[in-house]
Amino acid sequence: MSAGSGIVLFRNVEIVILVFFVITTLLIISLFAYLQEAVSPPYLVSIITALVLIAGVAIAKLSIEPLREHFDQLEHFSREILHELNLPINTIMTNTAMLKKNIEDERALKRFHRIEAACGMLEERYKELDYLIKKQMQRERIETFDVADLVVERLRLLKPLYSNARFEEDLESISVNIDRIGLAKVIDNIIDNSVKYSPKNAEISIVIKNKKLSISDKGRGMDEVELFQIFDRYYQSDESDLGFGIGLGLVKNYCDRYKIKLHVNSKKDKGTTMQLDFSGVA
Template identity: 50%
Template sequence: MFREVTLAIILFYVITVMLFVSGFYYVHTVLGVTNILPVFLMIFLLSIVIATMIATLSIEPLKDHFEKLEHLSKEILHELNLPISTINANTAMLRKGLSDVKSLKRLERIEGACTLLYERYGELDYLIKKQMQQETIEAVELQAFIASRLR
């Protein structure tokens, strides 16, 4: 994600500088100024360096924020799982000692609420893990892959 944003910022900055340089080129052709190519190359290289610095400076705080958010999400998931497990264990122990219909009904409501809470926990866990997944780039032998598919 951050790589795409960084590339977009660099591309935007380079295009802007290229428009600026093309304006200089127009002035060069209209005014007839000579030997301006070294200046254009220096401006282009400088623009790439500045664009990289701007992209890095703008993305770094966002990256730190997401890392902190990821850590907080993992901690919250752990803190949610512990009470759910405790409630399940205690309701199982209480069920063994209860014979009163009214108390069993209350216990069923507690178990139902705990089941719903556990389902929400599972959904949240899935969403967080899905968002944290990173893309894996693998080298593929194209000829071997095609040959294995054609067999």
């Protein structure tokens, strides 16, 4: 969230507190005057109202100031973390590329390819963190792009990391006008889960047809109870699995935001298909 949007947020909260205070106080005064059947001079009402407004503003500011200070510190800390992440990632990628030029051993080259792929993933996580911060700033990058091109781009990055997985692709063109970085994150999460919950030699099918993107695996699958819980934040079907179980929750939030219909079809020990239906996207 930017400083500008943060100011708007706090101003709105201050206004709510102020309005609530003023309305409550005026109601109490009116009720008291009615019960006492007091006849007060006209200027007295104006004085009381002015005092109520001043008190309301003061209370609103005192209530919000600690939160505003904490927010400013958090925003500064987030930007510092982003800067600190960017430097080592660029350093690793640059030096790896230079060292690889002098390597002829095939095994060593494969290791360098893994380092590059892992560093590419770190760079993607950096972009995701930057994306989440910009999302809070309400500055998402809405652009027109081809979903098939984005899938190809993501697979080019992910395949070296999932060397034991086999991917089958059948991609038709879909032109959409939505947040590209967010959709890339959604695709990464679904593919990662497909590989994670599949046997060692995972078989992943990715199909785009009739404005629908389907990602299928032949992994452990889920029963009906698990299907009801998979989008709950921090839910994990197996507590021994690594990770925090927040990926599918983010997937659902993104799809809801951009009116993408999300369908999940899964059977225990048979595999899972996750489908993104873009037919409703403006």
